[in-house]
Amino acid sequence: MSCHDAHHMTQSLLDREEYIEQAYFFRVYRERLEQNTPAQEILGLIREEILATTRLPMAIDFLAAELALHGRVSDGMARLSHYFTPFQTFVVSKAEDEQSRMDMRIALQVLEREAEYRSESPEPAAMFVYQFECLARNRLGYDYGLRAVAGDPLYNDDWRDWIERIRMQLGTVDFADLLYLRSQFHVEEIRRRNRDPEYRPSYPVLFGIQEGRIAWANLGKDPLYMFAALQRQLGYPAVPRSKPASSRPLFEPAVEMRFQRLEARLAMLESETKGEFDLSKFYKEPRVEPSDET
Structure with a gap:
């Protein structure tokens, strides 16, 4: 038994309230964090704030201790492999x-939406596509990403074998193709083409007719179109995206004013040291300004 299988055996699905x-x-x-x-x-x-009947408060205590020791939450998550999935740990890590372009706020949003979906009636096909799109986007x-995905307790052996298989094929085979070939739609096409309604594939079928149709319609296209179609047509969970840079000011107006005043003072001091200080700029009506202490 591989260490991957051993890791998987330590994990089982949690209760909905978790x-x-x-x-x-x-x-x-x-x-x-945004504040x-x-x-x-x-x-x-x-x-x-967390419900005390769940195991999460104890997990948070452990994460806090690991953060204090090592400065990383993901180290704690990795050691709680019976509670957090390898994918959750991978995303946070x-x-x-520092070398990664993944922002912690997006990572947390990805995991929030994933946990929400898990609390409903998660389908392995939808969960896999969601996790795959997170890796892609x-x-x-x-x-390593698909290795982490394969360790999810939602997937049975058929799913894990397929995920391991496509990990080797990605980059040489179109992702839509991989999905289409494991769909019921593909099986129906073979039956129709060969006029053999009894045809049974020798491999496990992992995706339904609709998923297969959508994959077939997106062969050779950017896979992001396929993900969007699966979300529209079948209600697959949508992956959070990083927001464009905000047009809001970096600082609140009061803080902004204080910075401007400090900049003006610095400019004044610089010109004073250069002997360029011109008092005439300040011959204006005195205006009452709030003191720096307010």
Whole structure:
């Protein structure tokens, strides 16, 4: 038995309430990071809000301890492999990797939406396409990425074998092709073409008729079109995207004014040291300004 299989055996699907609390955890974590709250403080605060009947508060305690020790949340997630999936750990580790382009806020949003989907009635086909699109959109790399995906307890042996197989084929075979060839639509096409309604494929069929039709319609196209069509037609979960740079000011107006005043003072000091200080600029009606202390 490979170490991958051993890893998989330590993991089983969690109760629905765990995934609901996980989705809440990832969302609040992201929102508070956006408010520049330190990660250690966020973990301490969220722990109190999480439902105490779940295992998540204990997991958060462990993550906080690992963060304090090593400065990385993903190290803690990796050691809680019975609770967090390899994919969840992989996404966070990529966001914590300085070489990666993955932003932590997007990583948390990806995991929030994934946990939400898990709390409903997750289908392996939809979950796989969601996880694959996350890898593709964020350029996280297919080799380690698909290895992490294959370790998900939602997938049975047929799925894991197929994921391992396509890990080797990606780059040489079109992704839409890989999906189409494992669909019920492909089986129906063979039956029709060979006039053999009894035809049974020798391999497991993993995708339905609709998925196969959508894959077939997207052969040779950018796979992002196929992902969008699966979301539109079949309600597959949509992958969060990084937002374009905000047009909002970097600082709040009051802070912005204070910076401008500091810049003006610096400019004044610089010109004074150069002997270029011109007092006439300041011969204006005095205006009452709030003091720096307010």
